[in-house]
Amino acid sequence: MASITIDHLDREILRALEEDSRISLVQLSERIGLSATPCKRRVARLQETGLISGYSVAIDRSVAGFGITAFVSVELDRTSADQIADFQRHVALFDEVVAGTLMTGAQDFLLEVAVESLEEFDAFLQTKLMRFAGLRNVKSRFALRKFINRHRLP
Numbered sequence: 001m002a003s004i005t006i007d008h009l010d011r012e013i014l015r016a017l018e019e020d021s022r023i024s025l026v027q028l029s030e031r032i033g034l035s036a037t038p039c040k041r042r043v044a045r046l047q048e049t050g051l052i053s054g055y056s057v058a059i060d061r062s063v064a065g066f067g068i069t070a071f072v073s074v075e076l077d078r079t080s081a082d083q084i085a086d087f088q089r090h091v092a093l094f095d096e097v098v099a100g101t102l103m104t105g106a107q108d109f110l111l112e113v114a115v116e117s118l119e120e121f122d123a124f125l126q127t128k129l130m131r132f133a134g135l136r137n138v139k140s141r142f143a144l145r146k147f148i149n150r151h152r153l154p
Contacts, residue, residue: 004049009034011153013042014052018152021055058151061098066114068142070121072129073107075137083134084108090132096124107139 006014012032016023023031029039046052061069076083084102091097091111099112111129115121121140129138 004051006046006051010042010046013039013046014153017043017052017055061114065116068115068117068121069146070113070115071141071143072111072113073137073139073141074109074111074129074135075106076108077134077136079108087132087134091129094124094128096120096128 009032013028016028016031025036025040025043028043029036032039034042043052061067074087076087087109088100088102091100091109096113096115097111098114101110102108103110113121113124115124125138125140129135
């Protein structure tokens with residue numbers, strides 16, 4: 001997808017929607033100092049171009065009982081396009097994996113895994129992740145505390 005040029009008003013719209021995606025159009029237009037019609041056009045343009053790819057609810061996983069977050073580095077024994085695609089399909093089936101990233105360097109993938117307990121994490125490793133035939137190396141690190149959690153443009 002091609003990138004688009006955004007100005008300071010677009011950035012203000014994005015900041016406001018990142019803070020509260022349920023803000024009304026009237027409140028949004030007042031906040032950024034633009035009348036409702038041009039504000040609505042700008043929001044529509046940001047959506048049509050894909051810069052705004054959707055709206056979602058932010059869930060606090062620890063409040064929901066998922067107090068353990070692990071970052072799992074995975075190295076495959078082969079990194080062919082087929083092997084990479086197979087691994088991506090494999091881990092996409094697991095609800096415990098909340099984010100997956102294809103990486104460069106020593107690790108091929110970085111998975112963010114959320115579970116209720118260490119026992120559940122062990123079960124995830126043994127009965128799901130480690131069943132993939134093409135693994136070379138798997139390393140896990142546990143998050144102690146998230147201190148930055150931005151969902152915005154830099």
